[in-house]
Amino acid sequence: MKRQSKQSLQNMLAEYEAVTSPNVIHQLEQLAAPLKGAKVLHINSTKEGGGVAEILHKLIPLKQALGIDADWEIINGNQEFYQCTKGFHNALQGMNQSISEKLLRNYEKTNKENAERLNSKLKDADFVFIHDPQPAPLLKLTPKRRGKWIWRFHIDASKPYRNVWKYLREWIIPYDASIFSLPEFAQPLPHPQYIIAPSIDPLSEKNCPLPEHEIDNVFSEFNLDPELPLITQVSRYDRFKDPVGVIEAYKLASKLTPLQLVLAGGGASDDPEGEAVLNEVKQASNGAPNIHVLLLPADANRTINALQRASDIVLQKSIREGFGLTVSEAMWKGKPVIGGDTGGIRLQVIDHYTGFLVRTPEGAALRTRYLLHRRDKLEEMGMRAKRFVRENFLITRHIREYLTLMVGLTSGDDERINVGKS
Numbered sequence: 001m002k003r004q005s006k007q008s009l010q011n012m013l014a015e016y017e018a019v020t021s022p023n024v025i026h027q028l029e030q031l032a033a034p035l036k037g038a039k040v041l042h043i044n045s046t047k048e049g050g051g052v053a054e055i056l057h058k059l060i061p062l063k064q065a066l067g068i069d070a071d072w073e074i075i076n077g078n079q080e081f082y083q084c085t086k087g088f089h090n091a092l093q094g095m096n097q098s099i100s101e102k103l104l105r106n107y108e109k110t111n112k113e114n115a116e117r118l119n120s121k122l123k124d125a126d127f128v129f130i131h132d133p134q135p136a137p138l139l140k141l142t143p144k145r146r147g148k149w150i151w152r153f154h155i156d157a158s159k160p161y162r163n164v165w166k167y168l169r170e171w172i173i174p175y176d177a178s179i180f181s182l183p184e185f186a187q188p189l190p191h192p193q194y195i196i197a198p199s200i201d202p203l204s205e206k207n208c209p210l211p212e213h214e215i216d217n218v219f220s221e222f223n224l225d226p227e228l229p230l231i232t233q234v235s236r237y238d239r240f241k242d243p244v245g246v247i248e249a250y251k252l253a254s255k256l257t258p259l260q261l262v263l264a265g266g267g268a269s270d271d272p273e274g275e276a277v278l279n280e281v282k283q284a285s286n287g288a289p290n291i292h293v294l295l296l297p298a299d300a301n302r303t304i305n306a307l308q309r310a311s312d313i314v315l316q317k318s319i320r321e322g323f324g325l326t327v328s329e330a331m332w333k334g335k336p337v338i339g340g341d342t343g344g345i346r347l348q349v350i351d352h353y354t355g356f357l358v359r360t361p362e363g364a365a366l367r368t369r370y371l372l373h374r375r376d377k378l379e380e381m382g383m384r385a386k387r388f389v390r391e392n393f394l395i396t397r398h399i400r401e402y403l404t405l406m407v408g409l410t411s412g413d414d415e416r417i418n419v420g421k422s
Contacts, residue, residue, distance in 0.1 A: 012062065013065050013066075015203055020396050025396070028066060028396065031400060035406055035410075037067065037069055038126040041071050042071070042131065044056065045074060051198060052154055054325060062399055063402075066399075075118075075134060076110075079272065080102075082271070083272050092164065112141055115137075115142055123145050131152045133153075136171040139174055153179065153180055156185055157180070177194060181195070181196070181343075185322070194405050196405070197323065200328045206305050210309060222307075223292070230312055232263075233261075238271065238274070243265070246361075248284075266297060278293075313335065314335045314336075317339065324348070328348055336382050338364050338367050340357070345357070353384055
């Protein structure tokens, strides 16, 4: 990853201080002091697309600004590799998913090739953070390592398909620690487990303030009607995000309340199912004039920002969700969120306070109509939502917990939360 200049890193800390407070930054500097110069390596499967890459794009420079020698690498794989890891993703979120021996052997072979390519960095790092199942075998494939290795799992594994979890668990057991987003996602493992929720970056192009003309431009750019209420869901085209259910909710709500829907998403290089799901969404929308299905490039961050700010309500009607960064993104912009009553969305949406939790398209339609007809409630929820994100889901809180974990692993401190042991 390209490193920023020393001056730009110092300026970055000043910018975060302006959004949070001097005390927040001072605390980060204190925690980082014993870690100065430590080599920290993060590894995942994609540089663009999805919440993990989005977080790492900001987490790495912030660690560097605090004096840590942080770096980021991705593992490379072929189509069969991503077919296998998508199967892991679906199985760990509860689907009965069979993965062939051929795909598993290719998964192992791909990781071995990546371990050889990254060998010097893996061996020399003081801390290695391995994100999700894609690179999980790298630890066992790096025998002469010296640092602490942490497996960071981002998805909802509260009810995994056991055959797949049993296979993956053997790769994960030797890690020094693992991180889950919620306690209910954790699984029995013989090492310390930490609970760290993801976060958003308030300074990123996706979350920074925008001029009014840039927000207004999305109406003409995407042929939206500025006179109609706008509801939006921003997410990858993934069945667990339930975009077809969002269309059903829109159709039910629009029978009584005129409105328009935007489904704004993109693909990720490690998700081979995205195109098929996008075709399902287009078929479900059936050319309806007020349903806008957008396929956005990975760098369309300001566009997403503007769409969320232009919206009256933001949806994230997932049926499984590790966290759902788009929820906090929308709340940071003062929007109430109607979210699926699942996983990490429950952590962000306080039902009837910062938004609504729903289980069905009918429930989403009911809550949409309620908010559009009660603008006072809509605005109240939006203000509470922004305050809640400021207090709980900004990247400064996220990195504070990472630093605390690293200091604890270095010192052998046993004052931690263990959520499962075998």
